[in-house]
Amino acid sequence: MPKRTDINTILLIGSGPIVIGQACEFDYSGTQAAKTLKELGYRVVLINSNPATIMTDPEFADRTYIEPITPEIISKIIKAENVDAILPTMGGQTALNVAMDMNDAGMLDGIEFLGANPAAIKKGEDRHLFNEAMIKIGMDLPKSANAYNLEEALTLAKEIGFPVISRASFTMAGGGSGVAYNIDEFKKLAQEGLDASPISEIEIMESLLGWKEYEMEVIRDKADNCIIVCSIENFDPMGTHTGDSITIAPALTLTDKEYQNMRDASFKILREIGVDTGGSNVQFSINPDTGRMIVIEMNPRVSRSS
Incomplete structure (x- = not known):
């Protein structure tokens, strides 16, 4: 693929804190992305709130910000560094979520998404939109439905039958998701999922245990x-x-x-x-x-x- 010449400065959004057994791959992929983009001649700006990563070593990005990964901070960096495009797909769910929050708030006007655009991110992450897309192309899906409050969730769980799997939208590492074998377990699980999802959406599906x-x-x-x-x-x-x-x-x-x-x-x-x-x-x-x-x-x- 020919190199794009319409962009100069790219903001790479990291994944933030890393816990044992989780998310070290985002440091690896982010480091590789920074190295590759620099080799291609782009100016790379990095934000990551975790200084204990390889990607925040001075030799990888042209400018590194060890700051909280929030819309307000990222907006300031974009203005200060004259950023042309952002790469949110190397920073896990943290990067995707903050990029989508900024996009929905109109904070990224004129800034291009690299890798996956906002429509693709939403289609892949939103359970309802994803299921619609899968049905459109003939994919088989488990029997499921979405709920946005506890009352809806309880009704759907009874219709599908126990055990059921509850999955929260727009979360990482299975946050707010799990299996419930009875109504009492499900009440607790569903509420955790609704609280964990930034759009208060959970998908309730037939058991695949x-x-x-x-x-x-x-x-x-x-x-x-x-x-x-x-x-x-x-x-x-x-x-x-x-x-x-x-x-x-x-x-x-x-x-x-x-x-x-x-x-x-x-x-x-x-x-x-x-x-x-x-x-x-x-x-x-x-x-x-x-x-x-x-x-x-x-x-x-x-x-x-x-």
Whole structure:
């Protein structure tokens, strides 16, 4: 792909604090992004609130800000550094959320999103929009519905039947998500999910406990070339969050037909969501008894598994 000459300064948004076993991949991917962009001749500005990272070493970005990752701080940096574009897909959910908050507030007028645009981020992260997109391209999904308050959530859980899985929108590391086996467990879980989601949205779905879980790491470019970086198999079945599970790459128990179906589905999903460039993570589940494959979710960014 030819180098773009219409942008000069790029703001790379980091992921902030790192806890043991989580998010070190954002430091790695952010460091690689800064090195690559500088090699291409772009001026790189970095914000990351965590000084104990590799990416904040002085040699990587042209200008590094160790500041809170907030809309107000980022807005000041954009003005001070004459930023032309932002790259939010290397900083995990923290970077995506702050970029979307700023975009929704009209704070990024004239600033270009690299990697994934706001529409693609919203389509990939918002459970309702994602499900609509998957139905449009013929993907199989678990039986599910969205709720925005506890009363709605309780009604839906009773309709779907226990056990149910509750997933909060726009969260990282499975925040506000889990499995409930009865109404009392669900009340607590649903309220945690509503509180954790920045848009107060949870998805309630049929239980997939015991199903095998897989992930595809996919890269797409502006010319619509798509490649699978690797397939990943979760050692633990559905019910254990992928970030807490042992993962094996490449996947070992997929048949060739299952792998090819998953590969083709991943490419369709990236195109429908609208990720223009860069890496994405697509998660699938397969019923070991019937072979039924469903789409769980996709992240329009690099993930812990990446």
